[in-house]
Amino acid sequence: MRVPLGRRTPWTAEDGRSADSLYDLVGSDWFVALVDRFYDGVATDELLRPLYPEDLEESRRHLAGFLQQYWGGPPDYSAERGHPRLRMRHAPFRIRTQERDAWIRHMATAVAAGGLADAAATTVMEYFEGAASHVVNDPD
Numbered sequence: 001m002r003v004p005l006g007r008r009t010p011w012t013a014e015d016g017r018s019a020d021s022l023y024d025l026v027g028s029d030w031f032v033a034l035v036d037r038f039y040d041g042v043a044t045d046e047l048l049r050p051l052y053p054e055d056l057e058e059s060r061r062h063l064a065g066f067l068q069q070y071w072g073g074p075p076d077y078s079a080e081r082g083h084p085r086l087r088m089r090h091a092p093f094r095i096r097t098q099e100r101d102a103w104i105r106h107m108a109t110a111v112a113a114g115g116l117a118d119a120a121a122t123t124v125m126e127y128f129e130g131a132a133s134h135v136v137n138d139p140d
Contacts, residue, residue: 033114
């Protein structure tokens with residue numbers, strides 16, 4: 001892996017181990033646990049819960065698969081579901097700034113409990129904040 005001089009890759013663990021991708025650093029189970037923590041928060045959120053199906057298992061599986069692939073894992077998500085099409089998949093739902101903010105809060109809590117080094121957690125949250133803002137489809 002090439003890292004510019006003076007710059008550490010964000011995919012470095014607290015113990016100094018580094019990897020080419022977040023997936024290589026943490027493995028597939030980390031993403032499943034992240035998604036479980038996230039959906040545990042969503043399940044009790046009065047604002048977000050109505051946006052999801054009654055049974056959250058398929059939603060959990062899809063999000064974990066997408067995140068595994070996005071962060072360097074195998075392309076299983078695309079093989080099963082095709083291109084992620086983030087905006088299209090969320091278009092049927094009214095997503096305002098308040099839904100985005102609630103989603104980010106739950107994801108930030110899930111990421112914070114994941115044991116990532118600060119640089120990695122920051123990089124992951126920057127992605128989630130951008131992705132969550134991308135699906136807002138109803139101006140406040």
